[in-house]
Amino acid sequence: MQQLNRQELRQKLVSCSLKATHQRIVVYEALLGLHGHHPAAEEVYRLLKPANPSISLGTVYKILDVFAENGLVRRVFSEQGCKRYDANTMAHSHIYCSNTREIIDFEDPELEELLQGFFQRRNMQNFEMHSFAIQLTGNKKEPDQQVSITKL
Amino acid sequence: MQQLNRQELRQKLVSCSLKATHQRIVVYEALLGLHGHHPAAEEVYRLLKPANPSISLGTVYKILDVFAENGLVRRVFSEQGCKRYDANTMAHSHIYCSNTREIIDFEDPELEELLQGFFQRRNMQNFEMHSFAIQLTGNKKEPDQQVSITKL
DNA sequence: TTCCAGATAAGAATTTTTCTTATGTAAGAA
């Protein structure tokens, strides 16, 4: 995950015409630090509270929402009852493990390319597509081990 | 959408080793009737309450959960905060329209086939895939009109 | 610096979901 310093984070916010407040910076920093973890607002709040005692949960909700609207983070589709966020806005899919309840990042350039190509050719009437996302649902055979792919 | 009578619904439940209670039958019936609508528990409840005054919201939640566990309905991944359900368990994708906030069923056999083939060939280590799902996010150009595809 | 549109804190309020417990009922057994 890209390791940005505060000044760079500040830049990133400003480039989205967002005020670079301290709260927004630490929330963004936390999300980047939690690469692959897809936290809910509550988790981000719990993480930040010790070092930022004045931060409020409502603010974290608002900030995540604003970030999502501005494309700084992705909302992760979730079968669970709560919203999750992902600072990785690159094209990637998610794996839902029924065993461990994890949401796992799954980067498969071939898959992305395949779909990219498909949708470029596919003629959709009355629809302007912004993005697509795939989820795989299943089980990790070894819960402790990672999921990986071998080339075709 | 398949138009099943009560007796057939009863059969369907029993075939999943679920007791065919009146509540389950009307919930299932409602879901089938709302083809393409992807309701949340609350919506199903509101719909059923007039004709079934004794039904309880908690029961609807439980029933939808049981149905999902038994493959009678699909949980629809949603960016929104609440769980949605879909009685159409055939392979299909969902389109999220940012304008209208709709979730639209999108059947594209070629796409399903393409992915089916891809995942059959793709070797995934330590993962047993049960299903995959795609969402397209974007905007309907004409909010009132339908989205459709033209063959390649 | 000053100023102010927009951001935050705090906590109330609302919405969504789960849980608990007493009661009810479907469906198999007698």
Place this chain on the structure above:
DNA sequence: TTCTTACATAAGAAAAATTCTTATCTGGAA
């Protein structure tokens, strides 16, 4: 058919997740 019991439901409390309200504060433009 009636009995039995394991499972399902109703009701509402409780918990969890999210939004809203309002007073206060602050980043950054002028």
